[in-house]
Amino acid sequence: MTAGYSMKAAGIECRRALDYGRMGSVIFELKKSYIYFSKFFSMSIPTTRTKEDAVISINVELCTGCGLCVKACCSDMLKIENGKAAELYGKSVFNCIACGHCMAICSEGAITITGRTMSPGDVFDLSSAASDATYEQLMSLYSRRRSVRKFNQKTVESEVIEKILAAARTAPMGLPPSDVHVLVLHGREKVTAFTKDFAQFLKSMKYLVSGWFLAMMRPFWGKATDEMFRNFMRPLFDNYIGEMEKGNNYITYDAPLAMYFYGSPYSDPADPIVAATYAMHAGEALGLGTCMLGAIHPFIQRGKKAEQFRKVHGIKYKSQEGLFVIFGYHDLKYKKGVKRTFADETFA
Numbered sequence: 001m002t003a004g005y006s007m008k009a010a011g012i013e014c015r016r017a018l019d020y021g022r023m024g025s026v027i028f029e030l031k032k033s034y035i036y037f038s039k040f041f042s043m044s045i046p047t048t049r050t051k052e053d054a055v056i057s058i059n060v061e062l063c064t065g066c067g068l069c070v071k072a073c074c075s076d077m078l079k080i081e082n083g084k085a086a087e088l089y090g091k092s093v094f095n096c097i098a099c100g101h102c103m104a105i106c107s108e109g110a111i112t113i114t115g116r117t118m119s120p121g122d123v124f125d126l127s128s129a130a131s132d133a134t135y136e137q138l139m140s141l142y143s144r145r146r147s148v149r150k151f152n153q154k155t156v157e158s159e160v161i162e163k164i165l166a167a168a169r170t171a172p173m174g175l176p177p178s179d180v181h182v183l184v185l186h187g188r189e190k191v192t193a194f195t196k197d198f199a200q201f202l203k204s205m206k207y208l209v210s211g212w213f214l215a216m217m218r219p220f221w222g223k224a225t226d227e228m229f230r231n232f233m234r235p236l237f238d239n240y241i242g243e244m245e246k247g248n249n250y251i252t253y254d255a256p257l258a259m260y261f262y263g264s265p266y267s268d269p270a271d272p273i274v275a276a277t278y279a280m281h282a283g284e285a286l287g288l289g290t291c292m293l294g295a296i297h298p299f300i301q302r303g304k305k306a307e308q309f310r311k312v313h314g315i316k317y318k319s320q321e322g323l324f325v326i327f328g329y330h331d332l333k334y335k336k337g338v339k340r341t342f343a344d345e346t347f348a
């Protein structure tokens, strides 16, 4: 077991301890309530980017009344009236969320959406389906992937970064527009400087794993959390901080590129994770080695010091979930794949 691996496990346990999961369900429930509330008062769904409804425009001259946009609309915003597409008022739960499906299905260019960050210019022609990756090609990419923690000296080019971001932007999100934010650390120096700062930040919180603090908290948070703090958090702190002081970066492995995907108080907690996964696969397809890092995000969420850390590093929001992905050109060449299994696959 590598130091990185054990730290990763500790990070995940730490995340559980901080119990963001529960906080997230509360936010999600509140968001759901907001949606039901909005049903009666016809309000639009807020994000950090927009709080407005999108505007639907139909060109009746171009519309053939085929009805495809009505079928495609997931928000009950459209109907056919007098043989033409028309806006349907009063039925929608969310109003127009600017998913763009109506524009994407209309071959006549008769329907356009403006607002919620979308404009008619966002529609583009798809490449031929014949050029899509096959299942076998995807499986080849997926099974070749390893979590890479050793990189050669080569810099990741700006064009490659743009390609990764372009791919990640296509990721689905709870509700459009995406409320995923990305911090890009381009260059080994930037990644290492960020990591050193993070290690210093952790050091300032070391009292969390001190004997007196754990003894004081034991009656409040119980045996399991106490054990977790002693057996996971304490070694994690020691390892991250101590090794960094010795010049060993077991946090971001001196990668030449890191991206931090995080959400906002409005986003679905899963959104940044989905986007990070797309980015990881894009990086792999571009010949990079990648590794997801779960252990930084939970530490930089709560408290004044975390807020200060986020501010200094241009991280705009705290969020229930978030994930770092590191990228770089391979130093090692793996010769075989390693079979993976799920804990359970029940066909109900």
Ligand SMILES: Cc1cc2nc3c(=O)[nH]c(=O)nc-3n(C[C@H](O)[C@H](O)[C@H](O)COP(=O)(O)O)c2cc1C
Residues within 6 Å of the ligand: 004, 005, 007, 008, 011, 145, 146, 147, 148, 149, 291, 292, 293, 294, 295, 296, 323
């Ligand atoms: C959500 C998530 C968080 C992870 N966090 C870390 C981490 O903080 N440090 C690390 O070295 N690896 C981390 N990993 C990589 C895993 O340790 C790795 O996926 C696992 O060991 C399996 O190896 P493989 O990815 O090569 O199949 C993380 C992976 C995931 C999916």
Ligand code: SF4
Residues within 6 Å of the ligand: 058, 062, 063, 064, 065, 066, 067, 068, 069, 070, 084, 085, 105, 106, 107, 108, 109, 110, 111
């Ligand atoms: S898909 Fe286009 S042409 Fe068909 S009904 Fe809708 S707007 Fe009219």
Ligand code: SF4
Residues within 6 Å of the ligand: 054, 056, 072, 073, 074, 075, 076, 077, 078, 095, 096, 097, 098, 099, 100, 101, 102, 103, 113
């Ligand atoms: S953008 Fe989406 S929600 Fe809005 S009218 Fe078109 S299909 Fe419906």
